[in-house]
Every structure is written in structure tokens, then in C-alpha cells.
Amino acid sequence: MRPTQRVGAHRSTSSGGWPRWAILLAGLAVAIVLAAAGLFALDTLRPQAPPPAETQAPEVVDDPAAIDPSLDASITVLNSSGERRFAAAVGQALADEGWDVIATSVSTPADTTVVWFDSEDLAPVARGLVARLGVGEAQLSEGRLSGTPITIVLGPDAVGTAPSVEPHESMLPDPSQTVPAP
Structure with a gap:
């Protein structure tokens, strides 16, 4: 190198x-x-996520003439308010408007007004009755509570709110019968 x-x-x-x-x-x-x-x-x-669906208001039948004729929408009105003859007065007012009120009676005390119905088909009618009474709530029962598929239990909250008129003798309940509140 x-x-x-x-x-x-x-x-x-x-x-x-x-x-x-x-x-x-x-x-x-x-x-x-x-x-x-x-x-x-x-x-x-x-x-x-899909956009929230528009929630539709539940159906309300507040006109007795609009009730499907194939439905038995007969009504029993029970007085749980403590006011004398209140169920008869409310039952008479509803009957005068065309509702199928069959009976009125006295009930054991309850705190609030409830419209009981025994079939989902009657839910719109029960909601319409709540709207007409101006108080209470509609609830599905686990069977018939009275002799009719719809039972209105008037609590103290209905006094002064629910429509009432002087009842005819046919609407007055038998004082010896007291139906237990559901």
C-alpha cells in the first residue's frame, strides 16, 4: 500500500x-x-341512532257517540270522596251527556280518583272519562271490579272538579251496599 x-x-x-x-x-x-x-x-x-320518533298522544274518546258500538263501555260510578250522593250526581251528569252509566254506589275511602277499565280496548274511553272528569287517571284492572267493564272511583280530589247535577232517583245508590275501593 x-x-x-x-x-x-x-x-x-x-x-x-x-x-x-x-x-x-x-x-x-x-x-x-x-x-x-x-x-x-x-x-x-x-x-x-335513528332520530327520535315522534310520539303520538294516546287516543282519547271523549264523546260517547264516538265509542265503537261493539264495545261494552258501560260504567259504574263509586263514591269514595266522603261527599253524600256525589257518585249519583256525577253519574247523572255523565248519563245526561250520553255515557252508559249503569250504576252508582258508595265505596270504601280512597285518596284519589281512578277510572279503572278491564280491557285495553277500553283505554281510550277511560282516558276520555278522565278528561271529562277533569281529575284522576286511567288504569287497567286485572279483571272486572264491578258489574261493568269501566269503574270510576271518585276520590276527594274530584269534589268541585267533576261534573255533577242533581241525580234522578234511578241514579241514587242503595245505601245498604258499600263496594270496597280497588
């Missing part, structure tokens, strides 16, 4: 590339951009 010949000339003393910190910074920027793009893609591909 010649002494004037350079050894290791294939190695360069200066680097012509990027500094290490710039490469790391560029890699970090690429990772952030890819992560953001992935999250955006996942968000757009995620199944979306």
Missing part, C-alpha cells in the same frame, strides 16, 4: 440528511394526523 493513499476515504465526514430531532418531530406529526383521521373515520362509520 502506498503511504500517500488515503485510508477510509469512503466515509463522509459531513452528514447531508436531516437531524435526528427533525425526523422524530416529523414522525410525531404524521402519527397525530393519522390518529385524527382514524378517529374521524370511526366517528363517521359508527352506526347512528
